[in-house]
Amino acid sequence: GLQCGIVGLPNVGKSTLFNCLSNAKAQAANFPFCTIEPNVGVITVPDERLTKLTEIVQPKNVVPNVIEIVDIAGLVKGASKGEGLGNQFLGNIRATNAIIHVLRCFDDDNVIHVDGSVDPIRDKEIIDTELQLKDLESIEKKLQKVEKAAKTGDKDAKKAFDVLTTYREHLLRGKSARTVAVEEEDKEHVADLWLLTAKPVMYVCNVDEAAVNTGNAYVDKVREVAKEENAEVLVISAKIESEIAELESYEERQMFLDDLGLTESGVTKLIKAAYRLLNLQTYFTAGVQEVRAWTINKGFTAPQAAGVIHSDFEKGFIRAEVIKYDEFVKYNGNEATIKENGKLGVEGKTYIVQDGDVMHFRFNV
Numbered sequence: 001g002l003q004c005g006i007v008g009l010p011n012v013g014k015s016t017l018f019n020c021l022s023n024a025k026a027q028a029a030n031f032p033f034c035t036i037e038p039n040v041g042v043i044t045v046p047d048e049r050l051t052k053l054t055e056i057v058q059p060k061n062v063v064p065n066v067i068e069i070v071d072i073a074g075l076v077k078g079a080s081k082g083e084g085l086g087n088q089f090l091g092n093i094r095a096t097n098a099i100i101h102v103l104r105c106f107d108d109d110n111v112i113h114v115d116g117s118v119d120p121i122r123d124k125e126i127i128d129t130e131l132q133l134k135d136l137e138s139i140e141k142k143l144q145k146v147e148k149a150a151k152t153g154d155k156d157a158k159k160a161f162d163v164l165t166t167y168r169e170h171l172l173r174g175k176s177a178r179t180v181a182v183e184e185e186d187k188e189h190v191a192d193l194w195l196l197t198a199k200p201v202m203y204v205c206n207v208d209e210a211a212v213n214t215g216n217a218y219v220d221k222v223r224e225v226a227k228e229e230n231a232e233v234l235v236i237s238a239k240i241e242s243e244i245a246e247l248e249s250y251e252e253r254q255m256f257l258d259d260l261g262l263t264e265s266g267v268t269k270l271i272k273a274a275y276r277l278l279n280l281q282t283y284f285t286a287g288v289q290e291v292r293a294w295t296i297n298k299g300f301t302a303p304q305a306a307g308v309i310h311s312d313f314e315k316g317f318i319r320a321e322v323i324k325y326d327e328f329v330k331y332n333g334n335e336a337t338i339k340e341n342g343k344l345g346v347e348g349k350t351y352i353v354q355d356g357d358v359m360h361f362r363f364n365v
């Protein structure tokens with residue numbers, strides 16, 4: 001499955017958030033290194049459209065989208081040189097598809113800060129630097145490998161050398177690979193390195209209750225630097241989230257949120273944002289047996305989308321019948337009426353599946 005890794009310095013609230021996100025139990029305790037093993041949680045992605053389709057179709061079974069969240073602990077200054085649990089930590093990040101970077105934006109004298117004071121920008125830079133150093137190592141290794149061939153005039157090696165050099169200089173300036181100015185097609189020269197700082201990132205500001213609607217001065221600073229990276233910033237209070245998680249019923253949770261002036265929980269916001277960060281899309285199948293959300297990459301053709309269900313669907317693909325979500329809802333899922341009104345599209349192999357499409361595949365076996 002697709003994975004989002006939660007990173008951040010010790011004691012910023014990662015495990016508290018992770019606990020709220022997943023059923024897996026990671027222990028939250030007030031000292032660094034409390035979450036030593038990486039914890040993986042499989043999380044349902046909330047989607048109002050799936051709820052609506054279920055209401056209409058009344059199927060026997062409902063299957064939502066899921067993503068995996070990994071709580072990655074143990075990053076401290078020097079991790080790229082193997083300090084703390086450095087290498088293990090970095091290996092765990094390499095396996096993820098996107099990064100949720102948690103920053104401590106709350107004051108609390110009872111919660112020790114590893115670097116003595118609350119400063120989310122410094123914290124962010126500590127983590128960024130470790131990841132950049134590790135990437136630099138990967139780049140330099142590959143540079144050495146291609147250097148000789150590049151000098152003897154091998155065109156492809158020369159190109160690789162130039163691209164790698166651009167990355168090297170960018171990283172040496174303290175920047176992350178995701179912001180490098182390199183043509184999309186040239187990025188193939190670093191694809192095999194699985195660069196840590198090339199992964200999409202979002203920032204989660206962990207604030208206290210008072211700041212959850214308004215933000216605070218720490219959050220303002222985070223927003224400023226995130227803007228330069230085009231990265232999303234979420235303001236969440238891990239403490240509030242853990243209180244919400246304790247509540248038994250949906251109604252209780254909703255009342256709690258209302259009292260705080262919130263429309264949805266931070267955890268819900270976070271999962272939705274993580275899904276966006278992974279650059280994924282959803283299509284639906286809606287039968288009486290099962291209503292189901294399927295995860296695809298943006299730009300998937302109809303056969304590729306069918307292949308997510310089963311590889312035979314892709315191989316034997318004939319055509320797809322497509323109903324836009326809004327039309328499906330408008331006509332209450334009545335296929336005959338949808339057809340009469342010209343809202344049932346019959347699409348071939350080149351059709352690019354759109355987010356929210358309700359699909360029915362015809363295929364040969």
Ligand code: GDP
Nearest residue numbers: 010011012013014015016028029030108238239
């Ligand atoms: P991690 O090391 O980043 O995984 O941090 P933890 O989730 O274990 O949290 C470290 C400590 O900070 C725990 O004692 C938490 O209860 C506390 N903590 C986490 N989030 C908040 C918060 O939003 N506000 C306050 N005051 N304390 C928090």
